[in-house]
Amino acid sequence: MRVNMDDDSIQYAGIDEGGGNMWNYNGVPFTGIIEEFYDNGNLVGEIECKNGYTDGLQTEYYENGQINEEYYLKYNRRYGTYKHWDENGVLLVHLVFDNDGNIINRILG
Template identity: 45%
Template sequence: MIRIDDKDVEKILEFAGIDNAGGPIYRYQGYPFNGIIESFYSSGKLQDEAEYTDGHLGGVQREYYENGKIREEYYKYFAKPHGHWKEWDEDGILIHHSIWKEGQKTETLLG
């Protein structure tokens, strides 16, 4: 699995189209991209991570506050929320937790 800065996506990955969920499909060296695209705040600190599986947005997605603490963590399957979705405040306290299945919220556990 490779990590790519979002500023380098167009230089490293080949755009292969749009999937059924409206998300981009990427290829790397002729094969479906498996890896993480990262973006950063202007300060250089990590802002978010988007995992791609078989070219599609799928897997763990994380967003961070500029202070470095995690803001959200959720999972996507073919660009749709699927599984746990958690959100924390800037102090690191869990404030929301829900369960999703194929893009539909099925349960709220907190918040």
């Protein structure tokens, strides 16, 4: 399920044990993707949630539509890969995290 951040049915539900955001949809813990948009219609970002927790792929975009950052988050800790691009689409940073949020490989940056 995809929901716009401006949808009144999506509500901020507090902070999880790791300091990350929690979300409800119509009063129930949300599973799906929350989307936020710039005034020009391009995506600001996508927040993946599972059972109310910010959990999974998080993506942020520049206003021109180019991807800015892409990373995985659970309990406010990064895991898996993290990538950061400049506004022209050039990959600047590529890191790999373990499940505890520690960098285990620096591929670029």
